[in-house]
Amino acid sequence: MSRGRTVWMATGNRHKYGEARQVLSELGVDLRLLEVERVEVQADDPAEIAAFSLEQIAEAEDRPVVVEDAGLFIDRYAGFPGPYSSYVLRTLSLEGMLRLMEGVEDRAASFRSAVAFRDGDERRCFRGVVLGRIARRIRGTGGFGYDPIFIPDEGDGRTFGEMTGEEKNAISHRARVFRSLGEWLTSA
């Protein structure tokens, strides 16, 4: 089959778009921004949210479109804030998150991403995960969202917020999920 090398991403988050675009460009896929209002359903699984959003996008009827949903999942709190990570960041802020983790020994957490892809009648879902832990204080100004309090297991102890974009993109959940998409797109 023939797969397009141009894909549209429906998102209002320029950080996410920038990270995804970088990963896909290395695989020869051109990612473009589709500026549409995105409907997000309440669900525990990012894959379900992404798939639901994609079905609501009329523009996906005549071009390849992806929707990503992602979140920070903290083991100690049954995955909170998970799919509501952006809302929780906007209301509790990083300080509130650190307050929840005060004196908590189990600091394990993961960033999880799911990408729903649609091209005509074809639909695919990809996932990316990075394991790590919650830092004891805010460190670094890079990245966005929870990056300054997330320390990936595969790193050298720095938070995502203390890494360059290239360093984060080497191991992040988002880079992984978009690399899977890109490899699938270009393997036809």
Added chain:
Amino acid sequence: MSRGRTVWMATGNRHKYGEARQVLSELGVDLRLLEVERVEVQADDPAEIAAFSLEQIAEAEDRPVVVEDAGLFIDRYAGFPGPYSSYVLRTLSLEGMLRLMEGVEDRAASFRSAVAFRDGDERRCFRGVVLGRIARRIRGTGGFGYDPIFIPDEGDGRTFGEMTGEEKNAISHRARVFRSLGEWLTSA
């Protein structure tokens, strides 16, 4: 116009249904349970979530149906947990909420409810609010959800969890919103 005295409520929460049914029965309206899967969208306003859910319910095409959405809104945290109250209770639990409020002087909060009603082509939205504050510890076993940590301003210092169902229904957000609905239904 002629309005039906029987209304179906789409909810998976028996506590909410029980409270609403009690209020409406006092006004001569018979509330019945409609057991359907309810789609909840992510939004800051319960009215938006309730209205969206209602539009997804096919059964609403041939009978009067209501959907309620409600949440606890904490001033100090920009309304958190708001529309995600049930998810947050399931993950953070009441202990996590109290941890967020440790040492916090501004304990003001409100329970907010919105009900979307649909009967044929007619659509209405009602709202109910009760102001109060977050208790310093869990008190009482009545009610459900956040009731054991919410002290309504109009009460005598007890939490909703320390009140009887009748006492809570005299002042609660849910009783208010369903009383508004019931009064409108029976005023035709």
